[in-house]
Amino acid sequence: MKAEAARHAARLVGECRVAALGTLRGGVPAISQVPFALLPTADCAFVILVSRLAAHTRAMQEDPRVGLMIAQPENEHTVTHALARVSIGAEARMIARSHPDYGEARAAYAARFPDQEFLFDLGDFELFTLVPQTVRIVAGFAQAASVTPAALARAVRERHEAP
Secondary structure, three states, X not given: OHHXXXXXXXXXXXHOOEEEEXXXXXXXXXXXXXEOEEOOOOOOOEEEEEEXXXXXXXXXXXXXXXXXXXXXOOOOOOOHHXXXXXXXXXXXXXXXXXXXXXXHHHHHHHHHOHHXXXXXXXXXXXXXXXXXXXXXXXXXXXXXXXEOHHHHHHHHHHXXXXX
16 A cells, blocks of 8 residues: 555656645745656655745745645546645755756756756756655545655656656
8 A cells, every 4th residue: 555655646746747835934834836856866856946036945944844735636527625645744955056966956857847947047046955754645535645755766766767
């Protein structure tokens, strides 16, 4: 069951390109929407590109504890309570342009959003990785499971490496 839950979570994060990002701003929860890419590395980091002018960027710098919610898109054929979703508690880490991981993170983001690559040339955009600490998948009505970040990372790598 846990392996299947991890595979379902990996499918969902692989198929969806936008997540709700929860941050703490002065101790108050705030939600914004962010496009994301994945690094199929040992920690399965999510990569986001955000403006230093955005409130959520300042919030991540003040308190790196964040939440991500990635949900199956709504449609007329699915009962809303049965929509699949994955909630991830993560630690946000800014990646400086001089950091050795910057190139890989930039390439992953640019590959997923080639039409947004121009944002890297703007002076106020920064890359962050969101490293999962907790993962909870709801695959449908009454189908919830917690999986380890390592299990999600394995499932993402398997999905990434599949022909």
